[in-house]
Amino acid sequence: MTTTTMSTSSSPALRMMRLRPRSAQERSKIRAAYMLLAPFLILFLCLIILPLGFTLYLSLYTEPLIGPVRFVGFDNYVRALTDPVFLAGLGRVLLILFVQVPIMMGLALLLALSVDSGRVRGAKAVRLLVFLPYAVPGVVAALMWGYIYGPDFGPVSQIGRALGFGSINLLAPENVLGSIMNIITWSFVGYNMIVFYAALRSIPPEVIEAADIDGAGAIRIAWSVKLPALRPAILLVTVFSIIGSFQVFAEPSLLQVLAPSSIDSGFTPNLYIYNLAFAFVNNNYAAAVSFLVGAIIVVIAYAVQLTSSRAARR
Amino acid sequence: MKSKHIPHRLLVAAALFTGFSVALTGCAGSSNGSETEASDRVSQAEIDKAMSTETTITYWANVPGLQEYVDRFEEKYPAITVNLEEVADRSVKLRTALDAGTGAPDVAQIDIQGVPSYIVNGDLLDLRPYGAEELGPDYVDWAFEQMKGAGGEVFALPWDSGPVGMLWREDLLAEAGIDGVPTTWEEFAADAETYKAETGQYLGVFGAETFNVLFWQKGLQPFSYDGAETVGIDVNSDEATAIGAYWQDLISRDLIATDPGFTDQWFQGLNTGKYASVFSAAWLPLFIQEPLADTVGKWSVTELPQWEGEAAASGNYGGSANAVLATSENPIPAYELVKFISHEQENAKSFAINQSLFPVLKSVLADADWSGKTDEFFGGQAINEVFAEISSTVDPDWQWLPFNDAFNTSLGDDVGSQVEVGGDIVAGLNAWQETLTSFALENGFTIR
Numbered sequence: 156m157t158t159t160t161m162s163t164s165s166s167p168a169l170r171m172m173r174l175r176p177r178s179a180q181e182r183s184k185i186r187a188a189y190m191l192l193a194p195f196l197i198l199f200l201c202l203i204i205l206p207l208g209f210t211l212y213l214s215l216y217t218e219p220l221i222g223p224v225r226f227v228g229f230d231n232y233v234r235a236l237t238d239p240v241f242l243a244g245l246g247r248v249l250l251i252l253f254v255q256v257p258i259m260m261g262l263a264l265l266l267a268l269s270v271d272s273g274r275v276r277g278a279k280a281v282r283l284l285v286f287l288p289y290a291v292p293g294v295v296a297a298l299m300w301g302y303i304y305g306p307d308f309g310p311v312s313q314i315g316r317a318l319g320f321g322s323i324n325l326l327a328p329e330n331v332l333g334s335i336m337n338i339i340t341w342s343f344v345g346y347n348m349i350v351f352y353a354a355l356r357s358i359p360p361e362v363i364e365a366a367d368i369d370g371a372g373a374i375r376i377a378w379s380v381k382l383p384a385l386r387p388a389i390l391l392v393t394v395f396s397i398i399g400s401f402q403v404f405a406e407p408s409l410l411q412v413l414a415p416s417s418i419d420s421g422f423t424p425n426l427y428i429y430n431l432a433f434a435f436v437n438n439n440y441a442a443a444v445s446f447l448v449g450a451i452i453v454v455i456a457y458a459v460q461l462t463s464s465r466a467a468r469r
Numbered sequence: 470m471k472s473k474h475i476p477h478r479l480l481v482a483a484a485l486f487t488g489f490s491v492a493l494t495g496c497a498g499s500s501n502g503s504e505t506e507a508s509d510r511v512s513q514a515e516i517d518k519a520m521s522t523e524t525t526i527t528y529w530a531n532v533p534g535l536q537e538y539v540d541r542f543e544e545k546y547p548a549i550t551v552n553l554e555e556v557a558d559r560s561v562k563l564r565t566a567l568d569a570g571t572g573a574p575d576v577a578q579i580d581i582q583g584v585p586s587y588i589v590n591g592d593l594l595d596l597r598p599y600g601a602e603e604l605g606p607d608y609v610d611w612a613f614e615q616m617k618g619a620g621g622e623v624f625a626l627p628w629d630s631g632p633v634g635m636l637w638r639e640d641l642l643a644e645a646g647i648d649g650v651p652t653t654w655e656e657f658a659a660d661a662e663t664y665k666a667e668t669g670q671y672l673g674v675f676g677a678e679t680f681n682v683l684f685w686q687k688g689l690q691p692f693s694y695d696g697a698e699t700v701g702i703d704v705n706s707d708e709a710t711a712i713g714a715y716w717q718d719l720i721s722r723d724l725i726a727t728d729p730g731f732t733d734q735w736f737q738g739l740n741t742g743k744y745a746s747v748f749s750a751a752w753l754p755l756f757i758q759e760p761l762a763d764t765v766g767k768w769s770v771t772e773l774p775q776w777e778g779e780a781a782a783s784g785n786y787g788g789s790a791n792a793v794l795a796t797s798e799n800p801i802p803a804y805e806l807v808k809f810i811s812h813e814q815e816n817a818k819s820f821a822i823n824q825s826l827f828p829v830l831k832s833v834l835a836d837a838d839w840s841g842k843t844d845e846f847f848g849g850q851a852i853n854e855v856f857a858e859i860s861s862t863v864d865p866d867w868q869w870l871p872f873n874d875a876f877n878t879s880l881g882d883d884v885g886s887q888v889e890v891g892g893d894i895v896a897g898l899n900a901w902q903e904t905l906t907s908f909a910l911e912n913g914f915t916i917r
Contacts, residue, residue: 220589220872221698221913307728308737415677415729416889419882433561434878435908438568 214443231443240421241444247332248423252400255336260392263344267351268377286345297409300338326414335406347392354388355381390463394456401452424448511598519801525550526799528806529559530578534824538816542809549802567592575797576806581615581788582869584625585694588618589871594793595622599804604812611865612829616790619696624792626811629826631750631787632860633682636768641745650771657774661724664745671726673746674738675716677885683712685784685867686773693868700870700909701917705902713894720890727889736760750786751827751856758846766845770852772859783859827856834860872908879904
């Protein structure tokens with residue numbers, strides 16, 4: 156998406172326009188604008204800013220079971236940065252980010268391009284079927300896949316045994332992260348495909364025709380014409396996926412019951428935060444970890460956007 | 470770049486900031502529970518007055534069919550209205566309400582294992598002024614002891630329990646050539662080997678949560694809490710690690726299954742004969758009747774295998790109690806409800822027969838109607854009698870730690886993660902000792 160210039164209105168004429176006295180009509184327009192914004196601003200303040208502020212406040216204190224509440228400054232943050240459980244969880248979501256996200260995006264791109272090329276029969280049906288998993292609630296998806304992965308009675312194992320491979324335990328400690336990545340890919344590839352497909356639909360057909368006339372095959376068109384046009388959509392999907400990867404919670408939380416030896420209470424940062432607050436009754440440390448994770452997400456997402464817009468300008 | 474807008478924005482930011490500070494200072498400081506004084510006895514006149522004054526109290530509990538008991542209480546005391554709320558995730562919601570200072574009920578059902586976790590925060594009301602201490606001898610010793618505080622306060626009345634025995638598929642044992650159920654752990658280990666060799670299936674199934682019961686059975690005291698600020702933690706003592714090593718040996722030789730309990734896998738395993746036995750608290754039969762429909766009549770109940778040369782003993786797993794929250798504004802009707810639900814003979818017997826809540830009242834345990842009830846699922850065995858006998862062998866000196874959720878979660882993380890082929894349970898117990906100790910120290914406890 157092209158960035159609108161917001162900070163470059165340095166022309167003296169524009170500045171003069173802002174400084175000159177307003178007419179009554181203009182003032183009432185400005186008042187109306189604020190009033191229309193007010194409901195959102197109030198909700199934003201109460202549901203986002205205030206809880207964030209309270210969480211920040213909590214993260215600076217500690218409240219032991221015995222003893223008074225104490226101010227500890229950044230101790231909780233320092234502890235988080237040296238906490239092996241937190242760092243292991245962070246490592247896992249980074250693995251999800253660098254392995255699962257490219258695979259899923261590649262798959263979504265491939266599907267969107269194929270469906271858009273017009274060469275796939277029943278494209279509408281394909282789109283619907285691929286999108287269907289996104290409509291399945293996350294909890295249901297995790298439970299369903301938990302059954303499918305079951306070492307004794309899950310279909311995967313049963314097929315494996317029928318084919319002579321023996322029982323495959325997809326929930327074993329060495330396999331469980333891959334299994335979770337599979338669930339996430341299954342759930343979101345349809346959604347991402349639709350985003351790409353919508354972006355592809357908005358490419359002017361003349362451009363495609365021109366490339367066609369020049370003698371480009373379907374694959375060449377996809378590579379040189381469609382992909383560059385998809386750059387904004389790819390950026391959007393990347394940013395959403397970064398945020399989503401860091402927040403993986405439902406799958407490990409639900410699969411933990413089935414595979415307690417594979418998934419501990421700090422398997423991903425969000426699961427760790429949840430258990431810190433509710434199991435280890437440490438709201439303060441949980442608050443610090445959440446802020447830390449939030450900060451990391453913001454930094455990475457911003458970095459991605461920055462690199463992308465720099466690359467776009469080149 | 471200066472313009473008229475910047476000072477305006479600064480003002481707004483400053484206003485928000487001061488708003489925060491004011492709001493947040495109001496949240497500073499923990500809410501301490503009300504102090505329970507060893508106050509004088511509440512007089513009968515006061516009780517009568519309170520029970521005839523129009524009051525509404527709230528009760529959080531999850532037991533099917535509880536509403537009819539609550540209705541009977543309301544009939545007995547027409548001036549009192551009870552709002553029974555079946556709250557899912559009760560311990561999380563209770564903790565949140567208590568931390569927030571509002572929204573907590575007057576009476577709540579609390580897991581027996583979790584009672585000290587509420588005592589430590591001063592969340593529960595001492596029931597001695599209302600006459601709770603006199604009810605002590607009516608209950609099995611170990612259950613009533615676990616309701617007590619540092620100064621002898623009675624913080625709850627026990628409601629139901631879960632003495633632990635073993636369920637057996639004797640037909641499967643016979644097929645493997647094993648003559649009779651093993652009565653000692655030594656025999657159990659030998660039989661596990663024979664059973665696997667003969668049938669390729671498992672003699673039993675094991676999960677880390679069973680360690681508490683096994684430690685309890687052995688007469689160990691790995692956990693203690695004095696009701697104030699001192700805890701004792703000793704899960705990696707020689708005897709405890711010996712028990713851990715015993716199960717590690719069986720698991721690493723693939724003689725015992727390690728499927729997590731109450732999962733589809735586990736129910737199917739029981740139903741298809743993958744395991745010939747399973748640890749069972751007294752409440753388990755209720756949960757397995759339906760999923761194990763293919764095996765009706767084939768199960769029997771016995772006490773746990775014992776260590777050679779030691780007296781019969783067992784432990785408890787689960788069970789709940791009713792308590793009055795310290796924040797309650799109607800302690801007298803709340804206590805009367807607790808007494809009605811947890812102590813009234815008729816109700817206790819009805820809970821035992823109709824809701825399958827395993828009784829903690831000696832009178833019900835001795836009741837022939839209840840204990841003589843035969844169960845078709847167990848081939849006509851009077852299982853209540855067996856569990857009642859087991860209940861009398863549960864050591865009354867056992868204590869739990871006052872941070873139950875952290876306890877259970879770290880048990881799963883440290884020990885549960887090692888309960889699988891190739892794990893190291895002894896290392897797990899050492900790690901668990903470390904986790905529990907540092908949690909306790911971090912939270913201001915003194916370690917004995």
